[in-house]
Structure formats: C-alpha cells, structure tokens
Amino acid sequence: MTQTVDPPGATSGLTDAELAAVRGDFPLLGRTLRDGRPLVYLDSGATSQKPDVVLDAERDFYTQRNAAVHRGAHQLAEEATDAFEGAREQVARFVGVASDEIVWTSNATAAINLVAYAMSNATAGRGGAAARRFVLGPGDEIVVTEAEHHANLVPWQELAARTGATLRWLGLHDDGRIRTDDLATVVGDRTRVLAFGHASNVTGAIAPVAELVARAREVGALTVLDACQSVPHLRVDLTALGVDFAAFSGHKMLGPTGVGALYGRRELLEALPPVMTGGSMVEVVTMESTTFAPPPQKFEAGTQMVAQAVGMGVAASYLEELGMDAVAAHEHVLAQALLDAVASVPHVRVLGPTEAVDRLATVAFVVDGVHAHDVGQVLDDAGVAVRVGHHCAQPLHRRFGITATARASASVYTTVDEIEVFREALSGVRAFFGLTADGGDGR
Amino acid sequence: MSATAMEQLYQQVILDHAKDPYGHGLVPPHEHGERVGESHQVNTTCGDELTLRVEVAQDATGQDVLRSVSWEGQGCSISRASVSVLSELVTDIPVADAERLGETFRELMRSRGVPLDEAAQDALGDATAFTGVGKFPARIKCALLGWAALRDAIVKAGVHEGVAQHDTEHEEDA
Ligand SMILES: Cc1ncc(COP(=O)(O)O)c(C=O)c1O
Numbered sequence: 001m002t003q004t005v006d007p008p009g010a011t012s013g014l015t016d017a018e019l020a021a022v023r024g025d026f027p028l029l030g031r032t033l034r035d036g037r038p039l040v041y042l043d044s045g046a047t048s049q050k051p052d053v054v055l056d057a058e059r060d061f062y063t064q065r066n067a068a069v070h071r072g073a074h075q076l077a078e079e080a081t082d083a084f085e086g087a088r089e090q091v092a093r094f095v096g097v098a099s100d101e102i103v104w105t106s107n108a109t110a111a112i113n114l115v116a117y118a119m120s121n122a123t124a125g126r127g128g129a130a131a132r133r134f135v136l137g138p139g140d141e142i143v144v145t146e147a148e149h150h151a152n153l154v155p156w157q158e159l160a161a162r163t164g165a166t167l168r169w170l171g172l173h174d175d176g177r178i179r180t181d182d183l184a185t186v187v188g189d190r191t192r193v194l195a196f197g198h199a200s201n202v203t204g205a206i207a208p209v210a211e212l213v214a215r216a217r218e219v220g221a222l223t224v225l226d227a228c229q230s231v232p233h234l235r236v237d238l239t240a241l242g243v244d245f246a247a248f249s250g251h252k253m254l255g256p257t258g259v260g261a262l263y264g265r266r267e268l269l270e271a272l273p274p275v276m277t278g279g280s281m282v283e284v285v286t287m288e289s290t291t292f293a294p295p296p297q298k299f300e301a302g303t304q305m306v307a308q309a310v311g312m313g314v315a316a317s318y319l320e321e322l323g324m325d326a327v328a329a330h331e332h333v334l335a336q337a338l339l340d341a342v343a344s345v346p347h348v349r350v351l352g353p354t355e356a357v358d359r360l361a362t363v364a365f366v367v368d369g370v371h372a373h374d375v376g377q378v379l380d381d382a383g384v385a386v387r388v389g390h391h392c393a394q395p396l397h398r399r400f401g402i403t404a405t406a407r408a409s410a411s412v413y414t415t416v417d418e419i420e421v422f423r424e425a426l427s428g429v430r431a432f433f434g435l436t437a438d439g440g441d442g443r
Numbered sequence: 444m445s446a447t448a449m450e451q452l453y454q455q456v457i458l459d460h461a462k463d464p465y466g467h468g469l470v471p472p473h474e475h476g477e478r479v480g481e482s483h484q485v486n487t488t489c490g491d492e493l494t495l496r497v498e499v500a501q502d503a504t505g506q507d508v509l510r511s512v513s514w515e516g517q518g519c520s521i522s523r524a525s526v527s528v529l530s531e532l533v534t535d536i537p538v539a540d541a542e543r544l545g546e547t548f549r550e551l552m553r554s555r556g557v558p559l560d561e562a563a564q565d566a567l568g569d570a571t572a573f574t575g576v577g578k579f580p581a582r583i584k585c586a587l588l589g590w591a592a593l594r595d596a597i598v599k600a601g602v603h604e605g606v607a608q609h610d611t612e613h614e615e616d617a
Contacts, residue, residue, distance in 0.1 A: 034448070373489055373519035373585060381449050389489040397490065403517065404489040433520065434458065 045409030087313025096237030127273030176203030203352025255315035451575030466530025480600025526589030
C-alpha cells in the first residue's frame with residue numbers, strides 16, 4: 001500500500017502550545033537578523049534547522065563515547081558502536097525497514113550515486129553472477145522524470161553514458177505533476193531502472209508512487225526513490241511503498257549535515273557490488289584479493305560520520321515522538337496558508353499544484369516582472385528567508401519556460417503567523433520595483 | 444538590513460538601467476573584417492544566461508577600440524543593470540581601458556560596500572552605483588556576470604594586449 005498523505009483533518013496537527021514547545025526546541029529560530037528583525041525561515045526545503053536534542057546528541061557522543069566503531073575491544077569502542085548501530089535502528093524504524101537495509105552515506109546525493117556506481121561495477125563484471133541483474137548495456141533504458149532534482153538525474157545520465165544504456169523520462173502536466181498517461185510506453189520491457197522523487201523540492205507535488213512502482217514491477221525494473229523531501233514531512237513506510245532503493249538526507253529532516261541514508265532491499269544490497277573500498281568493509285584480505293563484509297558494512301568503507309549518524313538517529317526519534325501524522329497535518333495547514341498567501345497577491349504565479357492536495361508546504365512562484373533574485377532580496381529585507389534560483393531542477397524550470405523561481409518551504413516548526421509575514425512582504429515586491437499592483441509587468 | 448542598505452543596493456541608477464538597458468540585443472557584426480568576440484556566461488546560482496558580443500577595430504592611431512558591445516539574456520535587476528552600465532561605459536573606448544575598468548569594478552565588488560577612491564569613482568561613472576552590492580555577497584556574482592563576459596569576449600576577439608590576464612575566477616565565485 002502506498003498511502004503517503006493523511007487525509008486533511010485525519011489528525012489535528014499541532015496545538016498552539018505544542019507548536020510553541022517545538023519552536024522552543026530549535027535555538028536558531030530565536031535569533032534575530034539585521035535591525036533586530038525576527039527570522040522567518042522558509043527555506044527548510046534546502047536544509048532544516050536542528051533541535052537541541054540533535055545538537056546535544058552529537059556533543060554527548062564526542063564528550064562521552066567517542067571511539068572508533070566496529071574496532072577495538074575496549075568499553076568506549078563498544079559504546080560508540082552501540083550508539084552508531086542504535087542510530088541505524090532509529091532511522092530504519094522511522095522509514096519502516098530493517099536496520100541492515102540502511103547504509104550510511106554522506107547525503108542523499110551520495111546514496112543515489114552509490115547505486116549508480118554499483119551498477120557500473122556490476123556492468124564491469126564485479127559482483128559475479130549475483131550482480132548480473134544490475135548489468136546495463138545498449139538497449140537497456142533508465143527512466144526518470146522531468147521533475148527530478150539534479151541529484152536524481154545527473155547520476156543516471158552518467159550511468160547511461162558509461163554503460164551505453166538510454167535515459168528516458170516521464171514528462172509533467174502543467175500543474176507540475178508527473179504525467180502517467182504514457183507510463184506504459186515510457187516504462188517498458190527495456191526499462192531496467194525507474195528513478196523518481198517522492199515529492200518535488202520545487203512544486204511540492206507528491207508522486208503517484210503506487211502507480212509507478214506497480215508499472216516498474218510489471219516490467220521487472222528496479223525502483224529508486226528520492227525520498228529527500230518526503231521523509232521529513234510525511235509518514236513514509238518504504239517497505240509498504242515497495243521500492244527497491246531509497247535515498248534521503250539527515251540535514252533536511254532536522255538532523256546534521258554530513259550524513260544521509262541509502263535504503264536497499266536486503267537481497268539487493270547483498271547482490272550489489274561495493275563502490276568505495278578499503279577498511280571496515282572487508283572480511284578477508286590477501287595480497288591478491290578480498291572478500292567483502294555483508295551489507296550494510298560492505299558499503300561503508302573507511303571511518304564513518306559517527307556523531308552525525310547519532311544525530312540523525314535522534315532527529316528521526318524526535319519526529320517519531322511528535323508523530324508524523326501530526327507533523328503532516330500541521331504542514332497541510334501550512335501548505336494551505338502558503339497557497340492562500342501567494343494567491344492573495346496579484347501577479348504571483350505558482351509553479352506546481354495550487355491546491356493543498358497531495359503536496360508539501362513547499363511553494364515555488366514567480367512574480368511577474370521581477371526576477372526571483374530581486375524577489376528574494378525584498379523578502380530578506382523583511383527577515384523572510386526563501387530560496388531563489390533553479391533549486392537544482394533546471395529541466396523542471398525549463399519545462400515551464402523559466403530559469404528561476406522563488407521558493408517558500410515550511411517545516412514542522414513553521415507557523416501560520418510567519419506565513420503572514422511572508423505574505424505581507426511579498427505584497428510589496430512589485431511596488432518596490434516601481435510596478436503597480438494591478439498594472440502590466442512594466443517591462 | 445536597514446531600508447538604507449536596500450536603497451544602497453537598488454540605487455535608482457540600477458533600477459533605471461534594469462528597466463531600460465543599454466546594449467540589449469546582439470548587434471550583427473559589421474562587414475569590414477573587424478574582430479568579433481562572443482562570450483556566453485551562466486550564473487550558476489539561478490541559471491541566468493548572458494551572451495555578450497564585442498567588436499574590436501583599430502582607430503587612427505592603431506589602437507584597439509571596442510567598436511560595439513551588445514548582449515542578450517535574462518537576469519535579475521542587478522545583472523541587467525550591470526551589463527547595461529558596462530555596455531555604455533566601454534563602447535568606443537580602447538580595449539586596454541575597458542580591461543582596466545573591469546579590474547576596478549572587480550575591486551569595487553571586493554570592497555564590501557566601502558567606496559573606492561575618487562579617481563576610481565570617476566573612472567567607474569555610473570558603475571559606482573554598484574558599491575552597495577559589495578555588502579551582499581550573494582549578489583556580487585550577478586554584478587560581475589557582464590564583466591566576466593566582457594573579459595572573455597575580448598580574449599575571443601583575439602586581442603592580446605591590455606592589462607595582464609590574471610585569473611580572478613575565484614573572487615568571482617565568492
Ligand atoms: C528532492 C531532492 N533530492 C535530492 C537532494 C539532494 O540532497 P543532498 O544535497 O542532501 O544530497 C535534494 C536537496 O536539495 C532534494 O531536494
């Protein structure tokens with residue numbers, strides 16, 4: 001089953017008191033900007049802020065448990081290993097998988113590249129017969145969508161170039177949603193990999209995972225889910241979604257930078273050849289050859305980002321304690337508020353679904369006659385932090401004939417009042433550049 | 444940021460140039476065999492693209508002069524205004540002078556909003572309006588895009604004289 005969003009009203013989200021308590025957990029949210037302006041952080045899609053428990057967990061690891069993991073027989077090493085593996089369990093439980101199906105990576109980008117390079121290695125003959133299912137060559141096809149973040153596009157372009165496979169993609173509807181009307185022709189017998197984002201970091205649209213996974217299974221293609229934007233905001237059960245691989249980053253889900261995760265179904269991780277090689281990922285090494293440790297260690301060569309992993313585990317538990325249904329319900333309210341805000345300002349157009357259905361509280365928009373950079377500057381002057389540019393999704397922007405948008409993206413700690421500050425600042429943008437609220441675009 | 448910092452960034456000169464830019468629309472090369480150079484630049488932050496074309500001819504004294512400077516592309520008000528001001532400043536001046544101006548402008552962008560000395564300000568003319576940009580590191584690249592294109596286009600036109608070509612790419616990435 002692939003239910004990803006709670007129907008609106010299924011749970012009540014967060015009460016004002018709960019939300020105030022959440023905000024109190026994030027020290028950075030209390031800081032002020034130039035001229036003492038309060039910060040309105042609407043750039044959580046790029047990276048989230050971190051609660052004290054995450055920061056404390058990293059510090060606590062260094063002050064109490066720091067030692068090399070999986071090595072050494074001393075007490076500290078045991079405690080460090082427990083913390084590291086305990087974090088893996090926390091993250092695994094959070095996304096509904098077994099802990100040996102979670103590989104630590106430095107971020108989602110590294111996780112996706114791991115899969116792509118492992119397939120290259122399989123194509124080069126590494127991994128033997130078991131890895132033959134990952135071999136690609138001319139005639140094989142890799143399918144992505146036009147909505148992808150570059151992190152889930154460029155690695156596949158490169159894999160296609162290295163192996164002779166062909167890259168194809170599913171297009172987008174005018175509201176930014178993935179077109180599935182030609183799914184049966186784009187994803188076919190030649191398709192070996194179907195890689196797609198669970199939720200777009202630009203349009204906020206949630207992908208029709210069930211439909212895409214069903215088609216991939218029909219034709220025997222592997223599915224790779226970029227879950228970067230979904231895991232922080234929705235209840236995500238990767239086992240239930242039925243994907244083969246998934247990637248997400250710690251820093252977008254209230255955790256530290258420098259750590260992310262790759263999920264792979266156990267039998268696939270077992271068959272997949274390693275990419276990085278060296279210490280910590282081996283069984284027996286002779287001068288001639290090496291046998292590898294079982295997954296996930298097989299993919300974790302060298303000293304790992306232990307403190308960050310511990311922080312990511314705590315971030316997952318923090319979200320779990322809030323309850324992802326409550327988080328999603330709260331963010332549903334924020335999505336509606338953001339959409340109402342941009343709809344209330346003349347000459348602002350949304351790039352993505354304009355209704356708060358199957359979408360995140362991530363809203364990209366253009367202001368007619370004003371470049372996104374200039375929009376961002378005026379918002380910044382009001383203390384409102386948004387992202388401007390192509391958000392690492394140039395093909396998506398090109399699909400809509402524009403190069404850059406401004407994007408407001410919320411997280412669990414965002415309030416409706418903050419969105420009102422955003423709305424007010426946005427309503428002054430055109431006037432700042434000498435354009436009238438109701439006139440033409442002035443250019 | 445104070446309203447004054449915003450006003451320093453978006454000086455009226457900048458808003459005016461952004462709205463009605465100089466040199467917009469690529470000028471087809473003349474027929475007299477002048478050297479033409481064209482540069483294509485991308486602002487990696489936002490994906491904005493700029494194509495700038497220069498035409499170099501020798502004047503009566505044998506000096507290389509920028510006979511025309513024109514461009515095409517879309518960008519924010521800072522980048523549009525910057526390439527507009529640049530086009531106005533360097534059209535019909537010796538290549539060597541244009542390159543020296545570029546160096547001065549890059550120096551201005553490194554000055555963190557502090558005005559340069561009077562001689563530099565005189566040389567930069569309207570381009571001194573960009574002084575406030577130096578306070579906004581995220582926007583320096585916007586202001587430099589046109590100047591980077593100019594320098595590259597001059598090289599592409601096959602002009603080798605002028606100030607030493609030292610690599611300032613890293614500063615531009617700041
Ligand atoms: C949808 C999506 N995929 C992938 C990434 C890449 O994440 P990271 O930079 O943490 O590797 C991002 C982050 O911007 C994203 O939003």
